[in-house]
Amino acid sequence: MTQQTVVIADYDYGDVDIERAIIEGAGLRLAAADCKTEDDVIEAAHDADAIIAQYATVGARAIDALTRCKVIARYGTGVDIVDVDAATRRGILVTNVPSDWCENEVADHAMALLLAAARKVCEYDRATRAGTWRWQTGEPVHRLRGRTAGLLGFGAIARAIAVRAHAFGMLVIAHDPYLTPEDVAVHGATAVSFGELLEQADYLVIQAPLTEETRHLIGEPELRRMKPTSILVNTARGPIVEDKALYAALTGGWIVGAGLDDLEEEPAKQRDWVPVNPLFSLDNVIITPHAAYYSAEAIHTVREFAAHEVTRVLTGKPPLSPVNAAELAIVHR
Numbered sequence: 001m002t003q004q005t006v007v008i009a010d011y012d013y014g015d016v017d018i019e020r021a022i023i024e025g026a027g028l029r030l031a032a033a034d035c036k037t038e039d040d041v042i043e044a045a046h047d048a049d050a051i052i053a054q055y056a057t058v059g060a061r062a063i064d065a066l067t068r069c070k071v072i073a074r075y076g077t078g079v080d081i082v083d084v085d086a087a088t089r090r091g092i093l094v095t096n097v098p099s100d101w102c103e104n105e106v107a108d109h110a111m112a113l114l115l116a117a118a119r120k121v122c123e124y125d126r127a128t129r130a131g132t133w134r135w136q137t138g139e140p141v142h143r144l145r146g147r148t149a150g151l152l153g154f155g156a157i158a159r160a161i162a163v164r165a166h167a168f169g170m171l172v173i174a175h176d177p178y179l180t181p182e183d184v185a186v187h188g189a190t191a192v193s194f195g196e197l198l199e200q201a202d203y204l205v206i207q208a209p210l211t212e213e214t215r216h217l218i219g220e221p222e223l224r225r226m227k228p229t230s231i232l233v234n235t236a237r238g239p240i241v242e243d244k245a246l247y248a249a250l251t252g253g254w255i256v257g258a259g260l261d262d263l264e265e266e267p268a269k270q271r272d273w274v275p276v277n278p279l280f281s282l283d284n285v286i287i288t289p290h291a292a293y294y295s296a297e298a299i300h301t302v303r304e305f306a307a308h309e310v311t312r313v314l315t316g317k318p319p320l321s322p323v324n325a326a327e328l329a330i331v332h333r
Helices: 017-025 038-045 060-065 084-089 103-118 121-129 156-167 181-186 194-200 220-225 243-252 296-314 325-331
Strands: 005-008 029-032 050-053 071-074 093-095 148-152 171-175 203-206 231-234 257-260 285-287
Touching (some): 005 017, 005 296, 084 093, 093 296, 156 171
Parallel strands (some): 071 093
């Protein structure tokens, strides 16, 4: 019998030792690649029995080229890099990692960006290093207590952010079209419409998945509706915010600042990326390299979980976190 092969399409962990121990320990073969495009994925994984992907797009074209694939596992929770519908049509299971693997890390990072922007930490640091020792270099700084934190999306991570915002004495509002006001209230927030969220939030924190509906959800019209003293924090996916509009907002005084854990261009998905985005030229935006999920413990967990998922499927066991199992059952019954 031919040994089944698992292809890791891409990774930035430095090695695949954790995955190798699990996958080869189950009698499977492991191959690691460095895919940036669908053509790369097709070349590396067309005859794979399973694929694990971190950033590489596994779209419909790549999926249609797969000849033996049974499962595509995502390193992480969001599956926007995988065409789940195409996988379902081909009878391929898609898995992810439940969000609790990095829930606290992302919530902490969102608050770190919010606090750094609100308290002008970076401005003070730059001025002090340049020889200016004056509290006035950061003015105005406003008190956090009593201000309104607005959450776009109210899943597990957003609820963890709400807990932290409450600890700083903030009021918390949230907009999530998939939850009832009662669902939101149970977790200590007030449900509002999308428009009310934009207009009322002093700190707008984006923690929604990237879908066709949320891509460029925050553009010029939305940014113009925000308070001129508000701060935008994005610890979700970069393309939810239109960078060109955000640059205009930050330079035109529509909002006062931003904290971003990703950019619309999603640099990690590009080969030979160059930092030419004009947002890098601004002092009123803080940018981190899609690191909100990172801790040594979280990375270990996500790597183990993804490797175990493909191993389960290829050895005839059900996965713990299937994304499209119900749809597969309907399409292929």
